[in-house]
Amino acid sequence: MKLTKQVIQEHNGQLVPVHKKKFDYVAEGVDGLKEVMQKLIDFQIAIPSWALGSGGTRFGRFPSGGEPRKLEEKIEDVGLLHALNQSSGAISLHIPWDIPKDANEIKTLAAMHGLKFDAVNSNTFQDQPTQPISYKFGSLQHVDKGVRRLAIDHNIEVIKHGIDLGSKALTVWLADGSCFPGQLNFRKAFQRTLESLQEIYAALPGDPIASGWKMFVEYKAFEPNFYSMTVGDWGQSYLYASKLGPKAYTLVDLGHHLPNANIEQIVSLLLMENKLAGFHFNDSKYGDDDLTVGSINPYQLFLIFNELVEGMDARGMNHATDLGWMIDASHNVKDPLEDLLQSIEAIMIAYAQALLVNTKELKQAQDSNDVARAQEILQAAYRMDVRPLVAEARMRSGGALAPLQLFRNLKVRDELIKERGKKTVATGL
Ligand code: LRH
Ligand code: MN
Numbered sequence: 001m002k003l004t005k006q007v008i009q010e011h012n013g014q015l016v017p018v019h020k021k022k023f024d025y026v027a028e029g030v031d032g033l034k035e036v037m038q039k040l041i042d043f044q045i046a047i048p049s050w051a052l053g054s055g056g057t058r059f060g061r062f063p064s065g066g067e068p069r070k071l072e073e074k075i076e077d078v079g080l081l082h083a084l085n086q087s088s089g090a091i092s093l094h095i096p097w098d099i100p101k102d103a104n105e106i107k108t109l110a111a112m113h114g115l116k117f118d119a120v121n122s123n124t125f126q127d128q129p130t131q132p133i134s135y136k137f138g139s140l141q142h143v144d145k146g147v148r149r150l151a152i153d154h155n156i157e158v159i160k161h162g163i164d165l166g167s168k169a170l171t172v173w174l175a176d177g178s179c180f181p182g183q184l185n186f187r188k189a190f191q192r193t194l195e196s197l198q199e200i201y202a203a204l205p206g207d208p209i210a211s212g213w214k215m216f217v218e219y220k221a222f223e224p225n226f227y228s229m230t231v232g233d234w235g236q237s238y239l240y241a242s243k244l245g246p247k248a249y250t251l252v253d254l255g256h257h258l259p260n261a262n263i264e265q266i267v268s269l270l271l272m273e274n275k276l277a278g279f280h281f282n283d284s285k286y287g288d289d290d291l292t293v294g295s296i297n298p299y300q301l302f303l304i305f306n307e308l309v310e311g312m313d314a315r316g317m318n319h320a321t322d323l324g325w326m327i328d329a330s331h332n333v334k335d336p337l338e339d340l341l342q343s344i345e346a347i348m349i350a351y352a353q354a355l356l357v358n359t360k361e362l363k364q365a366q367d368s369n370d371v372a373r374a375q376e377i378l379q380a381a382y383r384m385d386v387r388p389l390v391a392e393a394r395m396r397s398g399g400a401l402a403p404l405q406l407f408r409n410l411k412v413r414d415e416l417i418k419e420r421g422k423k424t425v426a427t428g429l
Pocket of ligand 2 (some may be wrong): 173216253280328
């Protein structure tokens with residue numbers, strides 16, 4: 001389903017009078033408005049190819065109808081999101097769920113929708129139908145050299161797909177670990193995993209810097225293993241990334257922490273060490289719930305962006321291009337595309353609020369241990385209603401002032417069901 005510029009302009013035409021009042025009111029209080037707007041316009045978030053259908057749990061999965069049946073339809077759906085909000089300009093593929101049959105054809109189709117290819121993701125957490133040996137007891141950590149070989153070769157294969165698509169990063173998330181005490185020798189599992197990652201690292205294209213290719217090592221505290229994970233927290237991922245070399249970084253999936261972890265502090269330190277890869281954005285109340293970004297703990301998301309802006313500016317980094325911005329969510333009860341539109345909006349709002357923090361005054365408060373004042377300064381930015389700024393940035397980029405409203409007005413899901421049927425199931429989680 002293709003969305004025309006004209007349909008978006010008609011939609012904006014109706015909303016502009018009210019929007020303009022709200023925008024002028026908020027914009028008046030913003031220092032460096034021009035720079036803030038440009039940063040919002042430049043900020044692009046990658047959509048996961050594995051989250052365009054309804055997700056599920058072991059207890060059940062309830063398809064939403066009209067789900068994409070193949071990679072081409074997934075690119076169309078991400079293209080639709082990008083036409084609506086002009087902030088979803090990339091797609092992150094998961095292999096083998098979304099193997100491009102003809103990379104050039106897929107690249108051309110994506111370019112027609114204004115999309116690039118972000119990090120490619122390997123999958124050694126499932127056995128493929130024809131697979132001779134199993135990943136049941138792990139992949140890169142496995143005691144059996146043959147299983148490690150299989151997993152290493154798969155990751156190298158995924159890099160090749162990434163090169164064909166113009167991607168610049170490989171994300172390695174390992175389900176490897178143990179479910180019971182005594183099952184695993186932690187040191188040997190770490191060493192086997194490191195040796196395996198070193199072979200994959202050596203397969204990254206070109207010399208360390210020229211190609212710009214990176215390896216993202218994603219950590220997770222538990223699931224599907226429930227006693228230890230072989231890349232179980234930021235410290236372990238940082239250890240791997242430091243031992244691997246300058247192209248290896250630590251990827252932060254917001255749902256992969258133990259309860260009450262201070263994720264914003266982890267982000268600050270990984271940035272300080274120039275070892276932060278980027279993010280898999282989502283939200284959670286308990287475990288790796290993969291809920292809509294900002295739906296449970298929007299203040300934490302703001303605090304994370306506050307550390308990001310502070311840390312990136314301290315290193316003179318380009319906000320839009322120097323880190324990997326990706327969503328990793330699963331839609332059990334919401335329409336997948338509506339859920340993604342809400343996640344993008346929440347990320348843009350948290351970023352805009354962080355850009356409005358009065359860093360000069362905050363530094364003075366911190367340097368004088370004025371704790372109450374520091375909180376006042378931080379929460380003044382958090383409590384700013386920046387939605388008109390985010391909407392204005394969208395409109396200036398050719399997007400819709402109210403993407404979710406337009407998605408519903410156009411009855412997109414009904415159109416997709418007419419086109420694809422009610423029972424179609426997208427590959428992915
Ligand atoms: C693991 C994870 C990882 C993906 C998978 C789909 O929980 O976050 O990033 O490979 O979800
Ligand atoms: Mn993830």
